[in-house]
Amino acid sequence: MSRFTLLAIAAVGGLLLGAPSFAQSTGDTLKKIKETKTMTLGYRESSVPFSFLDGQQKPVGFSMDICQAIVAKVKQQLNLPSLEVKEVAVNSSNRIPLVVNGTVDVECGGTANNAARQKQVSFTVATFVSQPLWLVRNDAGVKKPADLKGKTIVVTQGSNAVGFARKFNDEHKLDLMTIQAKDHGESMLTLEGGRAVAWLEDDILLAGEKANSRNGASFALMPGGFDNIYYGLMLRKDDAEFKGLADGVIAGMMKTGEFDKLYKKWFESPIPPKGMNLNFPMTDKLRERIKSPSDKID
Amino acid sequence: MFNVLFETVQDGEELYLTWLLAGLGWTVALALAGWCFAFVLGIVVGCARTSTNRAVAIASRLYVEVFRNIPIIVQMFLWYFVLPEVLPSEMGAWVKKIPPPWGTFLPALLGLSLYTAARVAEQVKAGIEALPHGQRFASRALGMTEFGAYRLILLPQALRIIMPTLTSEVMGIFKNTSVALTIGLLELTAQARQINEFTFKTFQAFGAATLIYLLLALTVYGAMRWLENHFQTPGQEMKREKRAIPFDKKAEEATP
Numbered sequence: 001m002s003r004f005t006l007l008a009i010a011a012v013g014g015l016l017l018g019a020p021s022f023a024q025s026t027g028d029t030l031k032k033i034k035e036t037k038t039m040t041l042g043y044r045e046s047s048v049p050f051s052f053l054d055g056q057q058k059p060v061g062f063s064m065d066i067c068q069a070i071v072a073k074v075k076q077q078l079n080l081p082s083l084e085v086k087e088v089a090v091n092s093s094n095r096i097p098l099v100v101n102g103t104v105d106v107e108c109g110g111t112a113n114n115a116a117r118q119k120q121v122s123f124t125v126a127t128f129v130s131q132p133l134w135l136v137r138n139d140a141g142v143k144k145p146a147d148l149k150g151k152t153i154v155v156t157q158g159s160n161a162v163g164f165a166r167k168f169n170d171e172h173k174l175d176l177m178t179i180q181a182k183d184h185g186e187s188m189l190t191l192e193g194g195r196a197v198a199w200l201e202d203d204i205l206l207a208g209e210k211a212n213s214r215n216g217a218s219f220a221l222m223p224g225g226f227d228n229i230y231y232g233l234m235l236r237k238d239d240a241e242f243k244g245l246a247d248g249v250i251a252g253m254m255k256t257g258e259f260d261k262l263y264k265k266w267f268e269s270p271i272p273p274k275g276m277n278l279n280f281p282m283t284d285k286l287r288e289r290i291k292s293p294s295d296k297i298d
Numbered sequence: 299m300f301n302v303l304f305e306t307v308q309d310g311e312e313l314y315l316t317w318l319l320a321g322l323g324w325t326v327a328l329a330l331a332g333w334c335f336a337f338v339l340g341i342v343v344g345c346a347r348t349s350t351n352r353a354v355a356i357a358s359r360l361y362v363e364v365f366r367n368i369p370i371i372v373q374m375f376l377w378y379f380v381l382p383e384v385l386p387s388e389m390g391a392w393v394k395k396i397p398p399p400w401g402t403f404l405p406a407l408l409g410l411s412l413y414t415a416a417r418v419a420e421q422v423k424a425g426i427e428a429l430p431h432g433q434r435f436a437s438r439a440l441g442m443t444e445f446g447a448y449r450l451i452l453l454p455q456a457l458r459i460i461m462p463t464l465t466s467e468v469m470g471i472f473k474n475t476s477v478a479l480t481i482g483l484l485e486l487t488a489q490a491r492q493i494n495e496f497t498f499k500t501f502q503a504f505g506a507a508t509l510i511y512l513l514l515a516l517t518v519y520g521a522m523r524w525l526e527n528h529f530q531t532p533g534q535e536m537k538r539e540k541r542a543i544p545f546d547k548k549a550e551e552a553t554p
Contacts, residue, residue, distance in 0.1 A: 092495065093491070093494060093495065093500070096498045097498070097500060116308065116496065116497065116498075117498070120498055152397065152398065157479070157482070157484070157488060157491065157492055157495075158491060158492050158494075158495030158496070159495075160308075162492070163307075163308045163309030163310065163496075164309065166309060166310060167309050167310075177397050177398050178398060179398045179401070179402070179482050180482050180484055180488075181482045182479060182480050182481070182482060186480075186481075186482070189379060190482070193379065193382065193383070193394065194391070194394050195394045195401065
């Protein structure tokens with residue numbers, strides 16, 4: 001190899017070595033808000049119904065409403081009625097780095113709380129309990145998980161379902177063939193096109209895709225015996241004061257019944273932009289969490 | 299630095315490193331297979347572009363304009379999602395039944411080969427046009443067929459001329475394989491993304507992928523340089539010392 005080649009390798013290597021593993025922001029969120037008089041919410045552009053863009057391209061949703069309640073509490077506690085609230089769009093790859101480095105103070109999306117993520121961020125008490133389900137083509141003749149034997153399924157790249165599907169396949173010896181589509185939209189396209197007979201993903205996401213699909217009636221949801229997944233709002237790690245404030249607001253809403261009203265508004269009524277209704281009644285697991293709010297994961 | 303690669307994956311026993319290496323395998327397989335098709339098809343279309351037969355020239359021009367001007371990501375999308383729907387339903391169903399990962403590999407290979415072939419064709423055409431016109435006439439005057447003239451006289455020279463640009467093209471096809479992740483092929487970039495989604499070690503995951511791409515490109519560069527030297531017509535070398543203009547004062551000072 002020539003001198004230039006070696007130089008190029010050295011340059012890139014040096015760049016990578018010098019790169020910080022994320023500039024860590026200090027944990028004191030309330031102090032930061034007080035000093036800068038601004039608070040930044042992170043929202044998702046299409047995480048229905050938690051946080052998404054409405055017809056006017058404004059972020060709305062279940063998690064956004066909860067976040068507004070937290071903002072109100074922050075204003076009151078810091079005595080800052082003129083607090084400026086910024087909204088920043090985040091996606092599934094950058095949401096954690098942006099919370100960690102201090103760009104976003106609260107992520108108001110639908111993010112699953114798990115042990116790997118807890119190493120980097122912390123979560124409020126659970127605001128939603130999800131469970132992975134199979135969305136199955138009615139014409140595939142699949143009535144129970146065992147019927148999937150030897151069939152082709154689809155999962156979304158980077159989703160937790162990738163691991164679940166693999167474990168499920170190994171445990172039940174189903175010889176599944178797996179397509180990994182780029183995002184949820186393409187997973188649905190793969191299922192609609194008939195390349196796969198079933199799609200494994202969180203129940204609420206599947207309900208949204210099914211409600212949105214032109215021929216939603218030709219798909220059915222099928223349980224697969226997977227563990228529950230707890231969603232929460234994402235906060236910076238090791239900031240007990242701010243987490244206490246956020247948890248207090250959510251627990252208060254759960255106690256007064258305001259949380260149930262919000263749930264009805266976003267999960268069981270027509271929502272913008274097209275007036276789609278998810279018809280997703282509250283699960284028993286979520287009822288338990290409303291009775292005794294907690295950020296525990298099973 | 300890259301310790302995340304030596305952690306075991308979520309819900310499994312293997313290391314994240316094996317994911318990255320599996321991705322590398324698909325990247326290399328797709329790029330090499332794609333290059334074989336693209337090179338052969340590119341030469342054929344490139345010759346057709348300079349053909350004296352009007353119909354052949356127009357047909358090849360059409361091919362180049364269509365496949366060079368549509369973004370590769372759109373082409374792959376069309377081959378993967380749209381082709382099975384427009385084929386007769388039985389054939390479409392058969393295409394959809396191809397088991398993964400071949401069900402995504404083949405459309406990716408098709409898209410990548412046709413796209414790259416259009417680009418190679420234009421370079422072959424440029425190489426042929428760079429030759430003095432007289433060569434074509436002389437070979438015909440000696441009794442060669444048009445095919446013979448291309449095979450024995452024009453192409454061997456043209457391909458030598460365009461070696462440097464073909465090097466870029468081979469490097470390009472290695473990088474363009476990453477587009478295949480959009481139709482679900484788990485090549486190198488897809489695996490780096492996946493590792494990032496599971497571990498949130500963005501710099502490590504993409505840093506490792508970056509280094510692997512760089513090494514791939516440098517390997518390609520080395521191999522192409524070797525081929526270039528190997529096939530060079532003796533006396534045509536352009537060595538460093540020959541670049542200097544004789545009697546140029548500055549050059550004389552620079553080279554002792």
